[in-house]
Amino acid sequence: MNITTTAIEARRAALIALTQDLIRIPTLNPPGLNYRDICDYVAARLQPQGWTVQMIRAHDAPGDCEKYPRWNVICTHDAGRPGDTVHFNSHHDVVEVGHGWTRDPFGGEHVPAEDRIYGRGACDMKGGLAASIIAAETFVAMYPDHAGRVQISATADEESGGYGGVAHLAEQGHFANVQHVIIPEPLHKDRICLGHRGVWWAEIETHGRIAHGSMPFLGDCAVRHMGAVIEEMERTLYPLLAGKRTAMPVIPEGARSSTLNINSIHGGAPEPEEGNTGLPAPCVPDRCRIVIDRRFLIEEQLSEVKGEIAALMERVRAERPGLSYEIRDLFEVIPSMTDRDAPVVRTTAAAIERVLGTEAGYVVSPGTYDQKHIDRIGRLKNCIAYGPGVLDLAHQPDEWIGVGDMLDSARVMALVLADLLGSEADSGGTAA
């Protein structure tokens, strides 16, 4: 038996309706809205089709409280035969709406002329969740006595680090018996995302001494110290980072170097409240802070990344005897990249070729996603991101997902299932 175009195409209306329903549950993060509702929705769809359901709340996760519980759902289809477990993981949370929308962000509007569905989370990543559900349903209908297990999870908080979602599931051992993971993030239907760069966020604080602004020589200006730090970054660090190139196929091209962003800078008196018409007081600032966001490559060690900043600060201090400073770690993620020969990569690449008639592209994400937890906590390397949609649309106004793209990637996902868990040697076959 083959997973044919017709089997998926026959579910077009169901795919559209499912995507719309998911978008219409506004799972905004922050604060973590309606997580239980979306988990219940997925469970109510799959349970009557013979799937078992696990509802898991991450009680100790950041943000979990009675008002905003961090709910996750894992649905499993097991036909009772030995074999691998293939797990599709989608985060169910979406980011804030923001300004500039011309469509209802939670309307799930389908525009037939464009064959797009609009809404917050349409591409990132309710479209991917819907495509994986349709793919799994199609596969199970065609191979009711398949080998192993198919799992669909919808998880919390990816947009805020994934601690109430995939990290929690991994800590609880939910990936211990999983062999293959596909995360349907919007990386485009013909590309396989192997992993992501590393992250180090830190806060750097320079110290000075407060004094009257009319006699700054009696104090020590922390903002001037920070100015010297930033000048040293411009002079030595930015050129160094631009020169570090990776063999990781990161997209966009600009992210194939190490990068550094200064997320924020604060020094001296706090920002006045909105509507305040008073004048500021004349003080020499004794504190200045920046938050840096350093993205690093698989060729770099985190210790080396931190060492560059430590050495830079010491160079500045050598020139400025009054300077004292602190560096505080805020967040770190080690780069992750799955081998191109890993089974889930090879199977997905073959399925892309069969369905789309084009060779699969291989990419690495500039930012991180939940693969970090599956790799680090779940200790599972056989993991990729593969799903429909255009990454650039994520978090934008008028976010949309193309129905054709969802159908195509659902065909690819169904073929992957047929290849890994199909009961016949001729699984897959003539997809196109």
Ligand SMILES: [Zn+2]
């Ligand atoms: Zn996402």
